[in-house]
Amino acid sequence: MARKQTSFKWLKIGLLGLLAVVGIWQFWLTPPAYHNEILFTGGDIVTVTQGTKEAMLVRDGRIVAIGTKAEVTALASGDAQQYDLEGKALLPGLIEPHTHPIATAQFGAAVDISGFTHSNRAEVMQTLKEAAEQWSPNGWTIAFGWDPVMVDDLEPPTLAELDALSAEKPLVILTQMMHDAYANSAALKAAAIGPNTPNPVGGEFVRDADGKLTGTVREVNAIGQLFSHVPPPPAGSIELITNMQFGAYARAGFTTIAAAGLVSTAHDQVTMYKRLAAHPDAPVQAIMYGLPNQLPAQGGPQAATEPGAIIGVKFWMDGSPYAGGAATDEPYTVSDLTVQRLHLPPGHIAPLNYDAMSFQQAFETYHRRGYQVAVHVQGERAVEQTLDVVSTVQAAYPNPGLHHRMEHNALITSGQLARAKTLGMTTSFFVDHVTFYGHRLPEIFGPERTAHYMPVKAAIDAGLRVSLHADNPATPIGPMRTFAAAVTRQPHRGGPKVAPDQAITRLEALRAMTIDAAWQLGLAEERGSLEVGKAADLVILSANPLTAPEESLATITAEATWISGRRIDSRKTTAANAALLWEVTKGLF
Template identity: 35%
Template sequence: MERRGPALLLQLWCVVVLSLSMVLSRKADIILFGGDIITMEDGDLSRDRGKARPLEAVAIAGETIQAVGTLDEVFCHAGSKTQTVYLNQQTLMPGFIEPHTHPTVGAQIREQYITIGAATFSSYEEIRSVMVNRINELAATPNSNGWGAFFGWDPELISDLPALNADVLDGFSDTIPIFVWGQNGHIAWVNHAALRAANITNTTENPIGGTFVKDQDNNPTGKLLELGAIGAVQRVMPPLEPHAFARSLEDLWRIYASAGFTTVADLLYRPNAGLDEALRRSTDAENFPLRLALFRFKQAVRDVDCTDCAAGDAGGIGEYSSRLWEAGIKLIADGSPHSGTSAIREPYLYTPLTETLGFPDPPGYGILNFDTRTLFETVRRYHRQGKKVSIHAHGERANDQVLNVHEQVLAELPNQDNRHRLEHVGLMTEEQIERAGKLNVTLSFFVDHLRFYAKVYKTNIFGDRVNRWTPLSVATKNNITWTIHQDHPAFPGDPSPFANMKTAITRCTRDDPTTPYGPEYRVSIHEALKAYTVNAAWQLHLEDKVGSIQVGKKADLVVLSENPYRVDPFDLERIRVVETFVDGRRNKLARLKTVRGIGTDLHVLESP
């Protein structure tokens, strides 16, 4: 064995050298040129017109980036079959990576629920009409087992919405089950028919990670707090058919790609045999335009050595393909600021709006979904398995709890590169961010709350605490590789990375560009772009594959109508996504006009 060792190493080295030489000698399949090129690599001065060595073209061979540099450097890789694509003075950069979104839940919502959100409606009269029409449809269908299911209830943005409970919803129907899900996803209301269907009574105990709210006589009010309680009712609703799920996924893939995303992370994946098969087929399709990283949602593991844990971790997608895989575990430590369940240090304001929103009775400090021992055992279990654990933690008390748990786990089991992450971290303090940096716990901020809700937060929910919501610049100061996300569909509208970047840079609402909330926490356009490219790739353990334009990485790219470095931050939303590429394949969002030339054709990439 000692004699064969060096020989084996030599053979392996020869294979590597041969493979590399074959790649380098291969002619390019596509060359892109004629526009700005932003690589997002350290030292890339492409945003500076005065750079010494211009980046003029990118060559793609197969699924990977073959060359980046001047026209002479890149076109030496051209062959008779190379497709030359003129960028038409538009901008090429790495495809965006959404680190926290919910496509599998979003696809189910699109099929099973009627949308009543603020992106579509502006008054209760409009929403009530939609709800009445749906209930009448169900009542007119003989032997129907359908539910009146609605998503997007948002009193913060639609000011005349009433407070809900089972009695109010009985006014629509006391025989057809009705389920109204809040826009934030952490609160829902049902009527008595739905309570009966789910067998929720005055003796029903609260599930792990949720609360069935009850009145002074211990009768359920119809209000459901957090996913443990919400899911208990959803489980008795009619199941979604796989073909409908697949149809909805197709729509969502196109929405994400059209926003410029080439990778998205689903932070609420729940295994389901029928739907998982539809998901596999959807991502196997030739026109699937993304990579999809799944984080499996878990409530808790009672004991790190529990006998039933293996069964709970079985099934699912696993490492299915380079386009679809399970990347980690998702836990939810506290709730939402929109429902008064984020676990905070100082009480929520008590206002008529918080009553309408369904906040718990004052003084309200929010809810910790787990006791600390249970959370510790859960994180330790998955940390030992080498899995990445992402934990939703909005309020200061939740962030304290999660950081304490990570500190204990890392003291016991150090030196693992799990890249555990805290999600949303709305009211995380500067001291907590510094602590996270020392623990090498990374962060993903939901800064886009400010775009829609900053004024409401200030006047009705947090007061001046809104000014320190998601303090991004503090994370930079502490050398944390942070990201931003939108948590779609837990906000009104479709994904919009440039709207999110605009919020991170300006910290203003969509209606008032003159009033920043916590201007000291603003960041630059460069930091915002890093959050959606190289930083997000690193958080997902994909930094060797995607996130920047570098030779040898996957050709996951986006073409933009303008260079974001040269657009006023308040105008970032005017930038259009022209095209995306994944694994070197164009997703055909744009028109490719062919211009006949001498010797070869030139393809011009035109805006859709």
């Protein structure tokens, strides 16, 4: 107990010190000033829809001219800010159409055991052991990123192992794909989960042959039940780290993000998200798809241009390919990886999270209210049931302007893509699976299915408008890594390219991260390309991704962003963050 109080005192002193530093920075480093008129020249101006130009003029937050340097300069007033791109590229601000900002912020604060930073099981267990021995603010140890596909020898932990790591203190490990968690006995007890606890719909507390809990917790509703018992962090701290997370998207080059369901443990997270999105200095334009219980009881979606707008609703039809959760037509491939590491029985076929009738009832409700529905689908059966329901409901209540979304689409077939097109649907691909998991796909799905995995090209060929996403925190933020993955299909560990036929052109990839993502979110009139009349949502990239050498694509960085002509201050030390930090600090005394 004495140790706890001492640590707490140091935490308070540390926070006060940080606050002082932030205050001093604020005093000396005021954010860049807003300029009414900005003239950009000196680098490639990549419009995405109308080729590459020499100059662009922004006035009162809107693009008013694009063209040759002579033409555009002639239109600028005498006191326009002259912005020399110095050979770098100006593009429309990037759009992330499927991310989880609050969860990314929270898991960023958890113990990192991911395959991005660990290469074998011994390293992962050592990190867990050290973390479990340390003091933690809420008395629980929460680790994130358990990844048996990226970490070659990572067998699931037994309950005995989890209890050996931490006998008294609750320990919860969340897998990288967030479809499984492992809890020690102390955590199960604290969450009031026992051998007789019923499984929630769409979730499972896994039991062995004798009916004893194994510590494994499967799928979102069971994991949510477990996490609902984790003591909350200091009041206001999630709001602070979420706003810092918004800044991280801006630093990466994004000007618009859409949360695909708020899946954090934050209290009243919709209100918090909307409040941060509506702040006049928000570093990114944030909108969202809600879980069914996050939507208002009545009425339809808000306009996507409203800060924090709930534009749609999110469902999960199946789970993660790397946790045995993809609802495929054919069983998972039998291999050491699937049987020994993922512990899938030979012949494993994943269930769907909904039967057709219950999904149809839910879908119909939101479709009729005018909400766009975004459905997580990985295996062919998940896609098929989604298409069947959309087809039935669109026939009964036609709304051709409502482009329902399918998310990730690992194993979607060309026939299904054609059907999606006729139903007016749109697809968003998690193409970074190729980057991080591509080298192991043949062991999970065999060579044939690997040969058309994440078929982005086939979707474009079918006439669909596609977007690309990183689904943070499932993978780290890194838009140019995503871009490179779509263009090269190269796994980061080397080895053969994954389904190289599914590579798309650089312009197609850029469209998928700008104008087509904007269209998917209902924002294409306003954002997503550099065109006269559109909002000046901009990013400067260190090189033009349409012409840079292929091997350098993933390393292109964002240098600045603007939203409606407002230069974004994406530092952690903004006035808004200082104010949020002050609220947290006050609450500790």
